Amino acid sequence: MNKRVYGVLGISSVMANWNADFSGYPKTTGDGETFGSDKALKYPMKKMWDDEGKKVLYIKSMRLSGENKKGEITLIPRTLKERYELLFQVDDLKECKNIKEVLTNLMSAVDVKNFGATFAESGSNISITGAVQIGQGFNKYEGTNPEEQQILSPFRDANDKDEEAKNSTLGTKIVSNEAHYFYPFVINPMAYKELVALGVTEGYTEEDYQNFRRTALVSATSFATNAKVGCENEFALFVETKADTYLPNLSEYICFENGKNRNVITLAFGDFLEQMGDVIEKVDIYYNPYTTELKGVPQNASVFDIRTQKEEA
Helix, strand or coil: CEEEEEEEEEEEEEEECEEEEECEEEECCCCEEEECCCHHHHCCCCCCHHHCCCCCCCCCCECCCCCCEEECCCCCCCCHHHHHHCCCCCHHHHHHCHHHHHHHHEEEHHHHHHEEEEEEEEEEEEEEEEEEEEEEEEECCCCCCCEEEEEEEEEEECCCCCCCCCEEEEEEEEEEEEEEEEEEEEHHHHHHHHHHHHHHCCCCCCCHHHHHHHHHCHHHCCCCCCCCCCCEEEEEEEEEECCCCCCCHHHHHHHEEEEECEEEEEEHHHHHHHHHHCEEEEEEEEECCCCCEEEECCCEEEEEEHHHHHHHH
16 A cells, blocks of 8 residues: 555544543543543454454453362453464464564454554564554543443342342443544554565555455444443544655544534644645545534545445535
8 A cells, every 4th residue: 555544533422431441430631631542442443353253363352261179160361372372273372483474473463454563472572563553532522521320230239148138239330421532543554664575464455444444434333332332433534645745633623512403523624635635645534414514624525424434415
């Protein structure tokens, strides 16, 4: 692929928890600004690829432990070594002395091909900088507040000493009333120049880019866990440029407001992209016209409905 891609991915979260910290509340910076980590965006993409049967290395998978002295068998997560051996049908990674084989296997995993990897296992100390780099997704909606819901359990607490206790135990679910996250990203296919020279990959191809793009448009919507129901893909921007073009973080030029009938997303980079028309090859914008009004669309942009992915007339 002989081009760079710059863009922004927008995720809406309505009565949901897109990315919780260890306390269970939506992640915030030190000054209280709500944000989502790049891992929160990558995980639904990896889960979608895994569900499609593609090779995904960095995703949690479980196995049954061997029977211990007490005769117990437990469910435990696989180690990275075990996940690698499962994915690439390797009996024992320790016996593999061919680092080229390990690199080739790693680059055949779709998540590694996109996001890179740190692989320090059994004598292999490998660090791969991914062609796709995703920044932190900051919430641009000013009215975001956490909501704590008490959940009634259908079961009595077995630890309650009162055998006649009728009150069910309580759980807690924490969500945001509403939040709108905007993630910047950049795709640099030259990141794999060295690996191409080593003969372990064909590099980041147009097919790889289209696969990332396809998944990035729908993975948050498709990932309907209990905490993520209410999280949807609501915006996407893809700016394809010549290989030697460098653009700033475009998410900084996006404003979000609650309108009377629909939300309003204002793009403040329109003039800038129009002025760089000689190095801009393509600008594609996706949004939900049912919930959102789009302002400041560059003249050289094509606009699509993110629900149907059909271009607007």
